[in-house]
Amino acid sequence: MHSDHDDLSIIRTVSLTSALERQLERLIVEGELGPGDRLNEIQLATRFGTSRGPLREATRSLEAKGFVEVIRNRGVFVRQLSISDAIEIYDVRTALFALAGKLLAERMSTGIEHMLVELVEKMEIASRDADLDAYYPLNLKFHDTIVGGAGNELMAQEYLRYVKKMHLFRQKSLIQGGGLEVSNEEHKEMLEALLARDPIRARDTHWQHVENAKQRMLSAVT
Amino acid sequence: MHSDHDDLSIIRTVSLTSALERQLERLIVEGELGPGDRLNEIQLATRFGTSRGPLREATRSLEAKGFVEVIRNRGVFVRQLSISDAIEIYDVRTALFALAGKLLAERMSTGIEHMLVELVEKMEIASRDADLDAYYPLNLKFHDTIVGGAGNELMAQEYLRYVKKMHLFRQKSLIQGGGLEVSNEEHKEMLEALLARDPIRARDTHWQHVENAKQRMLSAVT
DNA sequence: ATCGTATCTTCTGCCGACAATTAACAGTTT
DNA sequence: AAACTGTTAATTGTCGGCAGAAGATACGAT
Structure with a gap:
């Protein structure tokens, strides 16, 4: 079971994308998603009750900020730091x-x-x-x-x-x-x-x- | 008429999204899109021959990098610096x-x-x-x-x-x-x-x- | 003429679906 | 047993479409 932190119903002022981005960042920083883990789009979209579109947009933002790495046709992975x-x-x-x-x-x-x-x-x-x-x-x-x-x-x-x-x-x-x-x-x-x-x-x-x-x-x- | 720089057919190694991002960044840095201008999704998607999905992903990345500003339900705008x-x-x-x-x-x-x-x-x-x-x-x-x-x-x-x-x-x-x-x-x-x-x-x-x-x-x- | 309002158009936000690619698996060969 | 290969399943990439919000326009009231 996921914690009730996963709720993002506060949306109406901020976009769904940015709410998702915050949630994903939380999962990463809190360690639920560790370095090297893949972010399964379908699974995460289902978990947060959205479609894959906004979720993908959120991951693109996280990529630009250096939290995840996107590999074409393979998926999004939490960045590993050497x-x-x-x-x-x-x-x-x-x-x-x-x-x-x-x-x-x-x-x-x-x-x-x-x-x-x-x-x-x-x-x-x-x-x-x-x-x-x-x-x-x-x-x-x-x-x-x-x-x-x-x-x-x-x-x-x-x-x-x-x-x-x-x-x-x-x-x-x-x-x-x-x-x-x-x-x-x-x-x-x-x-x-x-x-x-x-x-x-x-x-x-x-x-x-x-x-x-x-x-x-x-x-x-x- | 647009210059032939707009071509992004080299895609097969890099993702369409990142190619679009580069193109949009070029439009901004070269001044075709000036500070305050809105990035019309439909227009730009048509111009580059893609759908709006990848284009939106590209703008999310540009937003994270501070080049554009996204206002919900209003659109994406080239950032203006005070x-x-x-x-x-x-x-x-x-x-x-x-x-x-x-x-x-x-x-x-x-x-x-x-x-x-x-x-x-x-x-x-x-x-x-x-x-x-x-x-x-x-x-x-x-x-x-x-x-x-x-x-x-x-x-x-x-x-x-x-x-x-x-x-x-x-x-x-x-x-x-x-x-x-x-x-x-x-x-x-x-x-x-x-x-x-x-x-x-x-x-x-x-x-x-x-x-x-x-x-x-x-x-x-x- | 100007302001306010109603309507219409345009555009964004989000979703579901299909195609293409990759990963997983089983069967075969050496 | 290990390596190779063909097939199936899972997942990503991209697209088109619909609902709703913002903006433009036209109309009417003052």
Whole structure:
């Protein structure tokens, strides 16, 4: 039995295609469809109660976004990322996150300031307690706050896309780029640059942060 | 009458959908379909001799790539970029190009080295002669060489996408981000960093270069 | 003359069906 | 038993058609 998430009756404002796209993306990101799996058109269309037309349109969009791969006459497959793919994505993410840091430093508001300070403090505590379950969502929110607060919608959108895309990498546990204390030390440096409203330093510390995360991931993989 | 570019009979290896997508992208980038224009499904399907199904799939892909906008029950429209859109794209391009510079500095080959040196020399001449027609393609090739030589396929692909996307900006003439001599001075600095195999300096000079181009564009627009 | 309204036309959204291709299977041969 | 080959089943690619929404047009009221 499928979960009731599969419902897409909310359609009337958004198109059926985009609703289907969201559903398929959910199936992929949540792991119901794993890397390499084929998206059976008939089966999925039946499951969501639509015809194959809109479903095919949705998969074409997902293909353009890099979540699936279409092979003519053979079908649509969830993309599999090699290590070198993961490196490429990480590097692009690095550049985008550096941009986020720079832009945020240029338009820092007290609201975001307080939020980031609080998050770093909480992460400090979680780090001391070695409480990964507490640390992980805080870390996520810290990055989201920076990316979302930078005021560049395109960058934020693309950044989010790449974060999602990393879930297609086989070694899921390694995505995080672990290292609690190390990571939060870097957060403090980033925060310092942001509080100082120093775009260049913010850009460089943010760049370094993701680059370090990449290195931690790589040393864990190899 | 349509040009004979419209032919897509080469299909047997690639899908009809992707061939259509390429054709539509061509129509947009070459300007036959300008910003704000509607893509009439029936008309385009007839023109390319297909049914509406594959055509719709192609437009969904173009939508995901940001070239067109789909409005439910109203149609597909070529995207119009506002100035703030252009700024966002420029900033993302800046970050990606900085990444290109860094990566290239890390894996610089003598082949690319010679190519870049030659291009800068030729641009120097064109700059002295104020020969914009000669300068423009050299400048383009200079940037392509850097982006293509960096060894990150994803970054190269995305960078190219954004360059194309800038064509949707109304003020086409301003895309270039002019300023011949100024621009080539920056090229020399970038080249220096690359020849020195200095990733950080390469990253920073490349970042600054696109950022300056953005500023030149903005001061020309406002 | 202008505005609002009703009608008609055009176009999109979605579906079901058929053709073409690929994958699965069984039978045969070596 | 493994490899090859012919046949069947499953799946994708493409098409044409119908319902419904948006847009255009014509008409009438003020």
